[in-house]
Amino acid sequence: MKRIKLSKRLAVVGTVTLSSMILAACGGNNEGNTEANANADASNNSEVSTEELDDEPVTIEMMANLHTPETPGDFLKDKLEEKYNVELDIQWVPDGNYEERLNTAFATDTLPMVVPMGFDMFNQFKDPIRADQFWEIEPYLEEFENLSKLNPEILDNTRVDGKLYSLYQGRPLSRQGVIYRKDWADNLGIEEPTTTEEFMEMARAFTEDDPNGSGSDDTIGLTDRSDLVYGAFKTMSSWFGTPNNWGVVDGEVKPEFMFDEYIETMDFVKEMHSNGYMNQDFPVTSKDDQQAMFKNGGAGIYVGSMGDVLSIHTDATELNPDAEYGVFNYVEGPDGEYNVWAIPGFGSVVLFPKSAYEDENELRKVLAFYDKLMTPEGANLLVWGEEGRHYEMEGEGVNWIEDNLNEVDNDIRPFLSLEIGEPATSGRYEMASTYDVKAEADKLTIENEEYLVHDPTITLDSESHITYGDRLDQMMNDATHQYMLGQIDLDEFNATVEEWKSEGGEAIMAEFTESYQAQQ
Amino acid sequence: MSGPNLNYNQNTEPVFLSKQEKRQVKKQEMIKSIKKNKLLYLMLVPGLIYFFIYKYIPMYGLIIAFKDYKPYLGILASDWVGLEHFIRLFQGTDFWIIFRNTLTLFGLQLVVFFPIPIILSLMLNEIRSNWYKRSVQTLIYIPHFMSWVVIVSISYVVLTLDGGIVNGLLEMMGFGPINFLMSSEWFHPMYIIQVIWREAGWGTIIFLAAISAVNIELYEAARMDGAGRLRQMWHITLPSIRSVIVVLLILKIGDVLELGFEHVYLLLNGSNREVGEIFDTYVYTAGLKQGQFSYATAVGFFKGIVGLILVMLANRLAKKFGEEGVY
Numbered sequence: 001m002k003r004i005k006l007s008k009r010l011a012v013v014g015t016v017t018l019s020s021m022i023l024a025a026c027g028g029n030n031e032g033n034t035e036a037n038a039n040a041d042a043s044n045n046s047e048v049s050t051e052e053l054d055d056e057p058v059t060i061e062m063m064a065n066l067h068t069p070e071t072p073g074d075f076l077k078d079k080l081e082e083k084y085n086v087e088l089d090i091q092w093v094p095d096g097n098y099e100e101r102l103n104t105a106f107a108t109d110t111l112p113m114v115v116p117m118g119f120d121m122f123n124q125f126k127d128p129i130r131a132d133q134f135w136e137i138e139p140y141l142e143e144f145e146n147l148s149k150l151n152p153e154i155l156d157n158t159r160v161d162g163k164l165y166s167l168y169q170g171r172p173l174s175r176q177g178v179i180y181r182k183d184w185a186d187n188l189g190i191e192e193p194t195t196t197e198e199f200m201e202m203a204r205a206f207t208e209d210d211p212n213g214s215g216s217d218d219t220i221g222l223t224d225r226s227d228l229v230y231g232a233f234k235t236m237s238s239w240f241g242t243p244n245n246w247g248v249v250d251g252e253v254k255p256e257f258m259f260d261e262y263i264e265t266m267d268f269v270k271e272m273h274s275n276g277y278m279n280q281d282f283p284v285t286s287k288d289d290q291q292a293m294f295k296n297g298g299a300g301i302y303v304g305s306m307g308d309v310l311s312i313h314t315d316a317t318e319l320n321p322d323a324e325y326g327v328f329n330y331v332e333g334p335d336g337e338y339n340v341w342a343i344p345g346f347g348s349v350v351l352f353p354k355s356a357y358e359d360e361n362e363l364r365k366v367l368a369f370y371d372k373l374m375t376p377e378g379a380n381l382l383v384w385g386e387e388g389r390h391y392e393m394e395g396e397g398v399n400w401i402e403d404n405l406n407e408v409d410n411d412i413r414p415f416l417s418l419e420i421g422e423p424a425t426s427g428r429y430e431m432a433s434t435y436d437v438k439a440e441a442d443k444l445t446i447e448n449e450e451y452l453v454h455d456p457t458i459t460l461d462s463e464s465h466i467t468y469g470d471r472l473d474q475m476m477n478d479a480t481h482q483y484m485l486g487q488i489d490l491d492e493f494n495a496t497v498e499e500w501k502s503e504g505g506e507a508i509m510a511e512f513t514e515s516y517q518a519q520q
Numbered sequence: 521m522s523g524p525n526l527n528y529n530q531n532t533e534p535v536f537l538s539k540q541e542k543r544q545v546k547k548q549e550m551i552k553s554i555k556k557n558k559l560l561y562l563m564l565v566p567g568l569i570y571f572f573i574y575k576y577i578p579m580y581g582l583i584i585a586f587k588d589y590k591p592y593l594g595i596l597a598s599d600w601v602g603l604e605h606f607i608r609l610f611q612g613t614d615f616w617i618i619f620r621n622t623l624t625l626f627g628l629q630l631v632v633f634f635p636i637p638i639i640l641s642l643m644l645n646e647i648r649s650n651w652y653k654r655s656v657q658t659l660i661y662i663p664h665f666m667s668w669v670v671i672v673s674i675s676y677v678v679l680t681l682d683g684g685i686v687n688g689l690l691e692m693m694g695f696g697p698i699n700f701l702m703s704s705e706w707f708h709p710m711y712i713i714q715v716i717w718r719e720a721g722w723g724t725i726i727f728l729a730a731i732s733a734v735n736i737e738l739y740e741a742a743r744m745d746g747a748g749r750l751r752q753m754w755h756i757t758l759p760s761i762r763s764v765i766v767v768l769l770i771l772k773i774g775d776v777l778e779l780g781f782e783h784v785y786l787l788l789n790g791s792n793r794e795v796g797e798i799f800d801t802y803v804y805t806a807g808l809k810q811g812q813f814s815y816a817t818a819v820g821f822f823k824g825i826v827g828l829i830l831v832m833l834a835n836r837l838a839k840k841f842g843e844e845g846v847y
Contacts, residue, residue: 103807104808106811107591107811107813109591124810128590128592133592279682280681280682280699281680281701281702355592469810470809471806478790479790482791499613503613
């Protein structure tokens with residue numbers, strides 16, 4: 001074992017030295033980096049020697065969502081293993097078929113020790129969770145200094161029958177807003193919209209008034225994609241005052257599409273679509289295609305996560321250096337109020353299946369590893385990589401090192417899906433804002449917290465929702481798309497709602513209502 | 521082949537035996553023939569093992585269609601629920617839609633797609649120049665090696681309303697744009713054209729092989745009688761490959777189950793799900809994405825039974841028309 005470790009360490013030292021040599025060869029102004037590298041090198045070595053090397057490293061098997069096309073290299077994995085005396089066995093699963101793989105692993109009783117899952121999957125797993133298939137971790141949390149820093153409010157959102165089974169990966173409550181082509185708006189002399197009417201006017205002007213001055217009809221307003229949640233629809237429905245998935249009226253829990261505001265939003269999109277102010281094929285458009293349209297100057301408005309402006313701006317300026325972007329969040333509905341939907345404060349949770357552990361001591365060791373990832377040091381290593389090699393400090397925040405972006409993309413970024421907590425609790429660095437529109441987007445994300453609409457069913461239970469939910473959701477999503485495309489009218493839409501009720505929707509409403517009243 | 525036949529001949533003299541004795545004689549014969557051809561039988565063994573391990577053992581899992589399967593309890597310890605999952609399937613409004621869609625796509629495969637490789641091979645067979653024939657053959661095989669993702673993506677780029685080439689041309693010719701991707705009317709044509717695009721060339725392989733085995737003398741005789749090219753095709757080539765066509769047709773019917781999950785799944789969207797959702801895609805969403813293993817198994821089981829019935833019907837029909845059938 002030790003020999004393997006040693007050779008690994010040699011390899012790492014070797015690469016670091018080699019890269020410093022290359023950096024040094026690149027020119028004089030890189031000397032600082034080289035020194036930093038050498039220092040990092042030395043400090044790493046000393047740290048390792050202070051770790052108890054006699055202890056057998058714990059092997060931790062885990063699944064992880066892979067958001068990049070390729071699995072990451074071993075650089076960061078080796079670093080983490082060395083630093084925290086663990087052996088990481090990570091199964092990277094492409095995000096697109098993560099649910100399928102997780103279900104397969106569950107069905108074949110081959111779940112690894114650490115299983116991350118998103119909110120929907122978590123709901124589906126409540127049954128085995130109640131059947132005691134996963135470790136309840138609350139009793140252990142206080143043993144770990146850093147894990148006990150996790151935000152109690154968000155932890156409460158992840159409880160099942162009041163018990164805690166998971167660590168969460170934090171996400172800002174609402175990053176939703178609008179990104180638009182500022183240069184186009186300036187050309188046409190349009191102000192940032194603050195009402196849905198002005199928003200429609202902007203989409204119209206971007207389509208009809210030749211915002212890029214090309215003299216031909218080659219632009220549209222909004223670019224949207226098939227996703228009704230993270231695409232434009234749900235955020236726009238918040239503007240109109242639609243509840244977040246479910247609303248409570250007189251103590252009764254009802255789905256969003258039974259609210260007039262939802263219909264108003266559909267009419268709004270329908271108008272935009274039929275006038276050609278948005279991409280005609282949006283129900284079959286992928287996120288890549290949607291963003292491509294925005295980056296290459298085909299469309300001028302993007303509704304979604306405001307933070308996306310950074311990557312959009314980077315890619316767009318490569319094609320067209322003059323492209324300028326702006327962000328805003330505040331759009332009033334017809335009732336004169338601004339609302340924005342919120343997520344429950346976490347993007348995913350991490351569960352620990354009992355079948356993968358021999359005893360609770362093993363669990364303690366895994367939790368100990370996560371405890372270390374919640375230190376500023378551990379979290380920074382996981383999220384940013386190595387200072388001087390992958391990132392550099394800039395004021396309070398950090399920045400990727402441009403020359404090494406390739407390695408950052410391949411070896412560091414995928415590991416973001418292993419993070420737990422959030423900067424506020426782990427104390428890790430945040431991205432320095434070199435791009436002022438991104439800084440604005442971050443500011444607006446915080447501002448959004450004043451206008452949040454929460455999903456009232458986050459902590460409610462419904463057995464029928466687990467059984468029929470996906471199927472019923474699909475039915476309503478399809479009907480929503482068809483309505484907005486003008487393929488069905490309001491009567492047919494309402495008929496689908498009736499069908500939704502009779503196929504299990506009624507039962508879901510009753511169960512949620514019961515669960516809601518029990519909590520009051 | 522000749523071994524068992526010889527044995528058989530020796531025993532055809534009219535001897536009166538009781539039923540039991542007859543059975544015994546038969547048994548002895550069988551043992552004898554197995555002993556005689558033991559190497560041939562030995563060669564069968566790997567195939568049998570394969571079928572046993574990969575086709576028969578997994579059937580054990582079918583019992584979860586009658587249980588409330590919970591993975592952590594295991595197959596045996598999960599509770600029996602009888603026909604609950606089947607009842608849920610048959611009572612849901614989805615069922616008839618899915619059933620209808622599956623049969624419609626199957627019908628399209630059978631009526632529209634199936635004859636095309638035959639026609640194509642007849643045409644290829646008429647080509648004189650050898651190098652030309654070869655290159656055409658190779659070219660039409662190629663799409664078979666492209667994945668559905670590629671084929672569907674190409675179609676998407678060509679047919680989209682946002683700058684697709686087809687709608688561009690239509691507009692230039694003065695027709696309004698057609699929403700190919702998101703309409704229930706265009707789903708079937710799109711589906712079958714893509715199937716033809718990918719599989720028609722590949723499907724010619726067996727027919728071409730069958731055609732090349734037709735006795736040349738027949739053609740010569742026909743030509744002497746003054747038969748033209750079309751006559752020869754109709755009266756010699758087609759009848760000669762009839763049994764191959766029938767066998768392939770029955771096999772195709774057995775594939776009613778394999779309409780191509782990947783293909784259909786990629787084509788589905790909110791506006792065409794009503795005509796496009798088939799058993800395979802339904803099993804995927806219900807079973808693997810929602811984790812309802814028992815229910816999905818019940819649906820798959822039902823699909824399997826439908827397939828079995830169709831194959832048996834087709835086989836019987838083939839026999840009635842004097843063909844061999846597959847069993």
